[in-house]
Amino acid sequence: MLSQYHIEIMLASLGGRFSPRAMSVITHANINQDRIAGQFGHDEYHFDNNAFDKSYAYIEEQRAFAISSLRSGNADAAWQAFGRLLHTAQDFYAHSNYITLWLSRFDPSTGLGHAAPPPPPEVDPMDPSLIHSPDLRSGKVYYPFELLYFVRQLRPLALRILPRDSHAWMNLDSPAQGFKFDYAIQAAVKRTVIEFEITTQGFSEEMRRLFLDGQAGG
Numbered sequence: 030m031l032s033q034y035h036i037e038i039m040l041a042s043l044g045g046r047f048s049p050r051a052m053s054v055i056t057h058a059n060i061n062q063d064r065i066a067g068q069f070g071h072d073e074y075h076f077d078n079n080a081f082d083k084s085y086a087y088i089e090e091q092r093a094f095a096i097s098s099l100r101s102g103n104a105d106a107a108w109q110a111f112g113r114l115l116h117t118a119q120d121f122y123a124h125s126n127y128i129t130l131w132l133s134r135f136d137p138s139t140g141l142g143h144a145a146p147p148p149p150p151e152v153d154p155m156d157p158s159l160i161h162s163p164d165l166r167s168g169k170v171y172y173p174f175e176l177l178y179f180v181r182q183l184r185p186l187a188l189r190i191l192p193r194d195s196h197a198w199m200n201l202d203s204p205a206q207g208f209k210f211d212y213a214i215q216a217a218v219k220r221t222v223i224e225f226e227i228t229t230q231g232f233s234e235e236m237r238r239l240f241l242d243g244q245a246g247g
């Protein structure tokens with residue numbers, strides 16, 4: 030997902046819960062996962078290449094790090110780890126076929142009796158039967174041809190060369206991918222709130238104060 034959409038998701042989901050300073054550190058750590066060094070050999074940052082188990086493990090590892098950092102009074106390290114895990118959680122909806130599977134339930138041709146899918150804000154981001162579906166896939170990154178996709182003029186060429194299970198064909202990284210992008214954004218917003226709740230559920234009052242950096246809400 031492009032950085033501007035990660036930022037939009039952060040503001041829509043967590044804006045107001047944290048101090049501006051905390052929000053800035055969390056958001057920076059989130060979008061920094063898409064730096065060049067974070068793109069190669071780090072499928073677990075982005076749910077690429079069907080690295081589902083590795084990506085879930087990465088989220089939990091960063092969550093544990095955020096919590097232990099907070100226990101030792103290091104809010105800055107906690108915010109950074111939280112930003113990193115949110116990046117991965119948000120990319121799930123842009124890089125897997127979760128949204129496609131969810132929408133296919135409303136496809137009249139499947140005979141389930143629905144004419145149109147509900148609007149994007151009604152997407153369920155955590156349907157267990159889809160999260161554990163044998164049909165769940167994420168885009169494979171085929172180097173070097175995948176790189177052509179990132180040059181706008183070469184995109185048609187990339188799509189001609191790359192197979193349908195590639196990141197180039199499967200991604201919902203921007204509105205250019207069509208109507209499914211709105212569902213990916215809304216699912217990522219809801220998932221971000223869920224990750225916030227999971228992360229903070231066992232917090233003492235002191236940890237909560239430190240994490241939110243003095244904000245009363247959350």
Ligand SMILES: [Zn+2]
Nearest residue numbers: 030063075120
């Ligand atoms: Zn990413």
